[in-house]
Amino acid sequence: MKEITLKVEGMSCGHCVSAVEGAVKKLGADGKVDLAGKSVTVKYNEQTVSVDAIKTAIEDQGYDVAK
Template sequence: MTNVTWNVEGMTCGHCKQAVEKAVANAGAQAEVNLADKQVTITYDEEKVTPEVLREAIEDQGYDIV
């Protein structure tokens, strides 16, 4: 398993947290969102999903990875 932490702009509330976590889960990984730091830590299997797919899943929800 691989872990990656990204800074994500636009997350401000519990709904944002849920939206990001659900999008990442639907892409085949697990996310832990820290709203205070505006970060998401993702745990994923490199054989099943790529970072590009995970980025797209988050950006499709309207958030920007910086």
């Protein structure tokens, strides 16, 4: 398992946390949002999930992932 921390702009509440963590979970990865730090730490299997797919899933929820 690999781990990456991504900066995510636009998160401000519990719904945001659920949306981002849920989007990551649908990919088969495990995400933990740090609302105060405006980031999400994702543990994923690089054989089945790419970083680009994780970023896209988060952006599809309406949040901006720092490039």
